[in-house]
Amino acid sequence: MFEPIAIDDPDDPRLAAYRFVRERDLVGRQGRFIVEGEVTLRLLFSFSARFAAESVLLAPERWAGLSDLFAQRAGRPPVYLAGRDVMSAVAGFPIHRGVLAVGLRGAEPAPAALIPPAPAPALVVGLVGLTNHDNVGGLFRNAAAFGADAVWLDAETCDPLYRKAIRVSAGAALTMPFARAASGSALLDLAERHALTPLALTPGGDETLDALEPPSRALLLLGTEGPGLPDAVMARARCLRIAMAVGFDSLNVATAGAIALHHLAGRRLAG
Amino acid sequence: MFEPIAIDDPDDPRLAAYRFVRERDLVGRQGRFIVEGEVTLRLLFSFSARFAAESVLLAPERWAGLSDLFAQRAGRPPVYLAGRDVMSAVAGFPIHRGVLAVGLRGAEPAPAALIPPAPAPALVVGLVGLTNHDNVGGLFRNAAAFGADAVWLDAETCDPLYRKAIRVSAGAALTMPFARAASGSALLDLAERHALTPLALTPGGDETLDALEPPSRALLLLGTEGPGLPDAVMARARCLRIAMAVGFDSLNVATAGAIALHHLAGRRLAG
Structure with a gap:
């Protein structure tokens, strides 16, 4: 039977990776990331997760409700139990939910390794400068x-494994494959090499999204809300706009x- | 020529409505609301704004860039100039952007007064328990x-004129007409009375959104992400789902x- 390990000393070296969570968010964690809360912990242990857990830290009263995660799993990581006061002292801020874990990033895959080879259908999202x-x-x-x-x-886009990004993604950052290229232009080079039609979403697009027959293989490029996609990227892509009310041309990215994506995925989805 | 009024005493009674902004957010302001930042201030003074400003409070260096708002306007409210330290002392937190205003809610309109009478096309969004x-x-x-x-x-949905809601709305809370009814059922009564087809968006819907021919007059009902719309509401509406990937049925509301809305607005929009 799998047994969790009780820890009551905030300075216990086994908790080192949980120390000063917020400060470390800013400087990076050398191949690790932090997961918070039950929903994301369950995703980290799901079959669709792309990352391994290094350890789990729970408030003791959370163990009963989560022990099923460890019952059937080979190579399971250690689970430490510590009171919320100890957890908060280690992390440096209040851990209300009593559920933390350290994930391991592993090696980042090459972008092309993540998509089905041509001519199979493919849908890729490309983020530039977000x-x-x-x-x-x-x-x-x-x-x-x-x-x-x-x-x-691209290189400027922020880390999907930052705690807040994982939370807002509803855990999808743990399951959706991602990889980096140097720049928007490098993303377009990849699209060319792998037969993906590059589509740029921009309020100034020549065509409306609705008029586009979704290509079987597409790279959907998105830029920041203010400056938008770089001109050099838009020049090499089909530029699409979403039809909006007159006098209002602003949607969150x-x-x-x-x-x-709803339009492009179309017939691929469960009806 | 319109002249702003310099104030250097944080206890000046003319600044009373700006005092303790955060604490007052929680208890309400008796018919007033706070606007922060240039973009929303400009919307408050635009032709499409639904609310009058009671006063404006600017850091002195913001006046030159904003004085155009007051040049051509009859019945313009007083503009107070105060250094950021005074502004922050009054508001109770740092006012980095140096732009605040107090808006007046006025009387809330009746829901039916906001929509074109049948048989003209109409599109209304109904929020339940958000x-x-x-x-x-x-x-x-x-x-x-x-x-x-x-x-x-409905009565449970939170205030669109709360500071954060205005900001996230990109100012649309100041221009988009809104009104309250007691409950989801009251919204459905209104739909019936005003010939709006009630549509409920829910992951368990019988029909997919894409298969729906947009009705000329529609009330689109949305509930919270967790519990969703009340059964009593869904029983009286056409229940629509958005087709999603297998194993993932979660979108932000x-x-x-x-x-x-993109699907329902369809042909009404600027192509």
Whole structure:
């Protein structure tokens, strides 16, 4: 039987990876990331998760409700139990839900390894310069909802495994494959090499989204709400706009992405 | 020429409505609300705004860039200038942008007064039990983007004129007409009385959104992400679902609303 390990010393070295969660959010964790809360912990242990857990830290009263996660799993990580006061002292802020885990990033895959080879249908989301964790998390959630194969990120786009991005993604950051390329132009090079039609979503697009017959293989490119996609990216893509009311041309980028993914995924989805 | 009024005493009674902004957010303001930042201030003074400003409070260096708002306006409210330290002392938290205003709610209109009478086309969004300001703000933004005529709220749905909701709405809370009814059932009574087809968006819907021919007059009902719309509401509406990938049936409610509005608005929008 799998037994959790009780810890009552906030300085116990086995909790080192949980120390100063917020400060470390800013500087990175050398191959690790933090998961918070039951829903995301369950996703981290689901078959669709892409990452292994290094350890789990629970308030003792959460163990009974979560022990099923460890019953049937080979190679399960240690589970530490510590009171909420100890958890909060280690993490440096109040851990109300009493559920934390450390995930291991592993090696990041190559972008092309994540998508079905041509001529199979493929739908990829490309994020260029998105530095807001809410937007990146929301786009992962939407990419998962509409069955995208992968998310590709340029170098400037922020980390989908940042705590807030994982939370806003409803855990999709743990399951949706993603990889990085250097820039928007590098994403377009990949699209060319792998027979993906590059589509740029922009309020100034020549065509409306609704008029587009979804290509069988597509890369949907999204940029920040203010400056939008770089001109050099738009010049190499079909530029699409979402029809909106006169005098209002502003949607949140994650929302605009959802509308485009809904259109592009179309017949691929469960009716 | 319109002259702003310099104030350097945080206890000046003319600034009373700006005092303790955060604490007052929680208890209400007796017919007033607070607007923050240039974008929303400009919307409050635009022709499409539904509310009057009672006064404006600016850091002195913001005056030059905003004085155009007061040049051509009859009945303009007083503009107070105070340094950021005074503004922050009055408001009780740091006012980085140096732009605040107090708006007047006025009398709330009757729900039916906000929509075109039958048989003209009409698109109304009905929010039931939405207590998250991000979601309500996001839905106002999306309702504006897709040209909805109005938003109707049940009694439990939170205030669209709360500061955070205004900000997330990108100011649409100041321009999109809204009114309250007692409950989801009261919203359905209104729909019946005013020939609006009631549509309920729910993951368990019988029909997919895409298969629906948009009715000329519709009330789109949205509930909270967890519990969803009350059964009594769904029993009286056509229940629609958004087709999603197998194993993932979760979209943010504002995002789901945007997808449905995009479909329902369809031909009404600027191509």
